[in-house]
Amino acid sequence: GGVRVGRTAATPGARWKVLVTARSASSDDRGGVQISEYESAYAVEVLATDGPAVSRVRVAFERNVQRYQGADRPTAIDGKTYDLDARANDASGRWAVRDPSGAAASEEEAERVRDVFPDLGTRTQVDQILPDAAMAIGEARDELAGAILRVIHPRAWTLNQGTAVLARTEDDDAVFAVTLDATGSSGLRLVVNGEARVRLRDARLVRLSLDGTYDHASAKGSASDPGTFTLRRTVTDL
16 A cells, blocks of 8 residues: 555653764865864753644753864864753744753854754654655655755755655665755755655654765856765664
């Protein structure tokens, strides 16, 4: 009857860990290679739900680091824990990000935390896009590309075009072949392809592997040699 994605709502006390690594490399004017990396490892605990949606969570960032040419630069949220509440707004009118004592996080910290949990208070976009009806192997679900780009970063990238095709099932996951063509807020263009694995029992994106290139323009607007880009994201229950 095809491949059917289930829906299992999260419950208070549910916990999972997310690991993200990204790496970009490009040639410089002196014949060398400039390498930028990003690493994030954080644990999520559900504190409250609102119907099928998670409304309050605690997020503990074990690591959140940007690395340039091998030198680590911890971000403002590295090593910190936050409580996120979609039912309470901060002074800016957006949902609240606080430390465990109840103190409001700084604006820089709050923005970074919201970026890694953009769908608090609603079903995730991946969940919303995938149908209740069975899908056939080879079936296109291209709107999934935008939802995946939102997981990568909800503010930094705008999708130009993307595809997502159900390639197979494996280890209780639906595996989608994905391509993304996106433009960043700084003018970079990212073109990548790879696989997105969605857990069949609850429509959670549990693994994302993407490889490709990015282009940037010179001061005169001519395209330079493209750099390379890789991203890996995994989610594991605790």
